[in-house]
Amino acid sequence: MSGVFEPTRAAGLARMHAFVPHSGRAYAEGRNSDLGPGRPSAVSQLSPWLRFRLLSEQEVCAAVLEKHSLAAAEKYVQEVLWRTYWKGWLEMRPGIWTRFVEERDVQRERLRNVRALEQAEQGRTGIEGFDDWARELVETGYLHNHARMWFASIWIFTLRLPWALGADFFLRHLIDADAASNTLSWRWVAGLQTAGKTYLATADNIARYTGGRFAPKGLAEIAEPLTEAPVPAATPLGEAGSARGAPALLLVTSDDMHPDEALLREADIRGTCIAADRALLWGDKAGAFVADAARDMAAALGETGKAPVKRIDALNAGAIVQASREAGVKRVVTPYAPVGPVATRLADIAKALEGEGIELVQVRRDWDETFWPHARKGFFPFKQHMGRLLEDMGLTRT
Numbered sequence: 001m002s003g004v005f006e007p008t009r010a011a012g013l014a015r016m017h018a019f020v021p022h023s024g025r026a027y028a029e030g031r032n033s034d035l036g037p038g039r040p041s042a043v044s045q046l047s048p049w050l051r052f053r054l055l056s057e058q059e060v061c062a063a064v065l066e067k068h069s070l071a072a073a074e075k076y077v078q079e080v081l082w083r084t085y086w087k088g089w090l091e092m093r094p095g096i097w098t099r100f101v102e103e104r105d106v107q108r109e110r111l112r113n114v115r116a117l118e119q120a121e122q123g124r125t126g127i128e129g130f131d132d133w134a135r136e137l138v139e140t141g142y143l144h145n146h147a148r149m150w151f152a153s154i155w156i157f158t159l160r161l162p163w164a165l166g167a168d169f170f171l172r173h174l175i176d177a178d179a180a181s182n183t184l185s186w187r188w189v190a191g192l193q194t195a196g197k198t199y200l201a202t203a204d205n206i207a208r209y210t211g212g213r214f215a216p217k218g219l220a221e222i223a224e225p226l227t228e229a230p231v232p233a234a235t236p237l238g239e240a241g242s243a244r245g246a247p248a249l250l251l252v253t254s255d256d257m258h259p260d261e262a263l264l265r266e267a268d269i270r271g272t273c274i275a276a277d278r279a280l281l282w283g284d285k286a287g288a289f290v291a292d293a294a295r296d297m298a299a300a301l302g303e304t305g306k307a308p309v310k311r312i313d314a315l316n317a318g319a320i321v322q323a324s325r326e327a328g329v330k331r332v333v334t335p336y337a338p339v340g341p342v343a344t345r346l347a348d349i350a351k352a353l354e355g356e357g358i359e360l361v362q363v364r365r366d367w368d369e370t371f372w373p374h375a376r377k378g379f380f381p382f383k384q385h386m387g388r389l390l391e392d393m394g395l396t397r398t
Ligand SMILES: Cc1cc2nc3c(=O)[nH]c(=O)nc-3n(C[C@H](O)[C@H](O)[C@H](O)COP(=O)(O)OP(=O)(O)OC[C@H]3O[C@@H](n4cnc5c(N)ncnc54)[C@H](O)[C@@H]3O)c2cc1C
Pocket: 031, 043, 044, 045, 046, 047, 048, 050, 051, 079, 080, 081, 082, 083, 084, 086, 143, 144, 145, 146, 148, 149, 152, 170, 174, 176, 177, 178, 179, 181, 182, 183, 185, 186, 189
């Protein structure tokens, strides 16, 4: 797969279809290797489209399972489900996101103007591989999963920098920057997510899976888990709303840019408002991806001519009230926003809309309703449900 991320659903679909034939054995055997940017790779590089839901986990798994049995494509489906798992896990422990944001802010202040941090971010530590990945990330907005693991491990255990600042560096540069996948993966490397279990990057492993490109010297030889206050128990998932009901404005946010067919079928949509708010993303590359995707989507929806389509750059109550008035509705329906900046903003907007007599309804996808409740503990128990749930959804062949 090539490393260029064209921010349209059509480009995501084309990449998905091109990848499907390789999602079985080729993926399972080759997925850990990272031969470098622009070099052949066994991974799909679908993450930017999945992150903003220009493609859904369900349709990617369906396309893969249409071609392969679950046994043949288990590795790939399982990786897609890691994303679903992290989303569900954080949804039931929103305080872990807040904890990250607070920790990041404290550490930012503490390490202001610290050279070691600057050198790490600029790829000037002298550590082979690490410096290359830092620059690759900034230049391309993407890193292979194994490179993300090595990088995070070296950041935490060799350079001894705060994990929350590493997670922040990733958020500011990855196109696929995601509150759940990024925060929880960094926590996992640090030994916070699975208590006591860390990820230690070694020169041998790096040399093996980079085709001998890098064999860094002086890496930490032990990875003592970091510690923190106990993680709160999972809280039940909040109630999601229904698309059915009075005529509504459809609000599209960067967390789900291609609303589910079921939502579109069930809601009585009188107008669409697409919000591409850069302030709710962390980096320029993600911001540009979303802005272009919003333009593409507005053009596509405009062509169908079913209801007026409007694009806004700032997701705020004033803009939504105005768009609701223009559509002549007292109800706004939007795909559910998982824990992160969009969800926080929507919570504030909902309160302001209430004052105007406008209801804001967030609708969860079947996929999330099906899988998220099983993300209460570790990935292993979550995975045990995978075959049955995929079968219940009609995605596996019998
Ligand atoms: C420290 C660290 C930070 C990360 N930050 C992010 C992030 O901000 N956003 C993000 O989408 N992923 C993140 N990941 C997960 C993973 O690295 C990327 O999803 C993956 O590399 C994307 O490349 P791909 O599409 O080619 O993956 P493929 O291997 O082709 O996998 C297909 C899809 O499955 C999902 N996926 C695969 N592996 C994982 C995983 N380990 N965790 C969660 N989802 C996964 C992604 O949506 C991916 O597009 C992070 C991993 C680590 C170790």
